[in-house]
Amino acid sequence: MASIVERPKKDGTTTYQVKWRQDGEWQSEKFGDPDGAKQFKDLVEAHGGQWPHGWVRGEGFVEETAIPGDMPFETWAARYIDRLTGIEERTREDYRRDLRIHLSLLRHTSAAGREHPATIGNLTQDDISDWVRAEEKGEPDPEKPDAWLRRPADPKSIANRHGLLFCIVQAAIDATPQIRTTNCCKKTRLPRVDDHVEEEMTFLERDEYQRIAAEITDPDARALADWLVGTGMRWGEATALQVRDLNLTSDRPTASIQRAWKKAEKGSSGGAFYLGPPKTKKARRLIALSPVQVDMARRLVASRRPEDFVFRAKMGGEWRHANFYNRKWQPAVKAAVAKGLPKAPRIHDLRHTHVAWLIGANVPLPAIQLRVGHESIQTTVDRYGHLVRGLDDDITAAVEAAMGVPAPRAGLRSVQSA
Template sequence: MASIVERPKKDGTSTFQVKWRQDGDWQIERFGDGPAAETFKRLVEAHGNQWPHGWVRGEGFVEEPAIPGDVPFEKWAARYIDRLTGIEERTREDYHRDLRIHFSLLRHTTVTGAVVPATIANLTQDDVTDWVRAEEAGEPDPEHEGKWLRRPADPKSIANRHGLLFCIVQAAVDATPQLRTTNCCKKTKLPRTDDHTTEEMTFLEREEYQRIAAEITDPGARALADWLISTGMRWGEATALQVHDLKLNGTRPTASVQRAWKKAKKGTPGGAFYLGPPKTKRARRLIALSPVQVALAREQVAGRKPEDFVFRAAMGGEWRHANFYNRKWKPAVEEAVKKGLPKRPRIHDLRHSHVAWLIGANVPLPAIQLRLGHESIQTTVDRYGHLVSGLDDDIMAAVEAAMAAPTAAASGGLRRVV
């Protein structure tokens, strides 16, 4: 506990000393009047008998100098998000949600240790690191053990939010007049995402997929599942495929991916989904079809108009993910599990399984990138590169062939030196 000691002076006035022990040593701060000393005493005790954050001995609370044009971080970020171009309104809404829920955790710690609200100009690298740690840790519910007020964020989500944060701060660096000279997000050490990638994906062997497919009794649902796993198309792409997107005659039959289902902004008239462009520029692509896929497609489009969807639900409308999953896919998986299937794949795992089959057939990753519509080969490598170990024999054979001794005719009698 802190105490106040009054020290009378010769002129009849007094000074007041606030004394307390901190880490075994006496600490003293002096005041010219009793009420100020009493206020400081309560501050010391509220901080656990430590110097209050932001207090400088002999000077009091010292604030950092104001930066001209500085604004609260949330105000700057909201303005940045509102002015973004080239994004869908659903994406803009997601960014604003991240701002409300996650970026509201940002705080600035001053050089004196005081924690103050974040502004676009006062954020530091340490502040960003503290935010990442808060995202990782989450916030347990103090009143309910095992429950959360805010769940810990996974590494991929943190990386995505950090990318948005980087752009928001960079806008202040590029602003006129300039509000920052550097981007405090540049050297942030983010949690590793690769430790979670393989756990999230389920790869089905052909026989395992057939066990699930055998439980799908609806012919239209079975055809869609067969198409997803045999083409590697995303759900939103396959269910948006229209009759005129198919070229089933000629020597090279193809399916043209030109659109995909998008989730609409909340409250949008006309429903929760709409047709828009594919996920990325490279996602707009041609997919080569095998004879089996051509036959499957012909069954689906017989008697249909060019603008009709290739895959349709029982009532003739487009498939919705929730309906297909809950009424067709999940019951089939559960039935297969009862009969011994050791996996519970999601619908998107059909795309992962397609890639695994291609890699197992020694199809090169760049070709797989083009078929999947990945924007970058790095995405393909990061997600599926660990499956390429099956090519080791081919690689070793190629190395052996390259290093083998040339024939006498080709080498002119030269010998290989190893």
């Protein structure tokens, strides 16, 4: 029979030693918790007083694998990211950062409760769930109260990283020879994106936007802000707009989104930003312009070359987000807040505000999807569907009419109500 011996340590902790005699000699294994010791004791006794098959002293069950091609998870993931095609280098750098900071936290826990380094072949659904919880909780700094070694991740970030992890594991299933047969990420229960108490997006009423705009004294900066809220363009799209992208002479004037500013990979000799394709295929689009926007555009592009930017900073170059935010937008917002504005929007909230105005005018969501360049209508619904309240009266009136008038019975003449 095996027994458990508690052994207090000088630092105040306790280890739990499982002891038994095997072939006339004492054997022992240490554990840091009583539950682990109890489980191991039961295993020893179930094996007739012998070491459990596959157990290595001090390490636990060492899961031997005959799977060809198995390797440490980080090695496999790095190879997968490096070989991805059809993505921008900035995206590849983002994936590498997620691997280095977040996916590297993955560990494999065996059936006996022992933790092992993660390989692409040994990860399980439980391991993925443990990783999600670790991302949610973060890692407090034990030496500094209210400080973090790693801050808790928000649900959207966890979902994005889990999506990358899913693809990395799937590549092991599709590999030749096959390393895995199932995707351990497939049934992960992720945190709900709408679990935030604080609303990430800020929507401005028309008069609220005007209160901010009135504080922007630079006419070129004011024109850019008006354009952003009036078209719903992303910052990188609007500031990359060139004279040749505008069609101001037809009966239906438009702006064509053909390019956007991209952030270059760290260490790139080409600078911090460069012009590249829009965010997605659907982001390449035509945006209808209002008469006011046409007048503004004509003023801005007068005597300009086709490849010149429509919106230019004071010295004639392209706008940089940091400069616009710090020198134009933030001071205007602070001034408006000081005068009673109850909101402090970001620049990107002008895009959200544009969508809210369209919804308030009962513009259908599919039309909004095309205008703002969402890849999927589901993105539009998920992000802005809660704002669709303008049709509530029409919906309830239709339901009332349908439920209030009885359907005619078969064989009977229907009577028209007075």
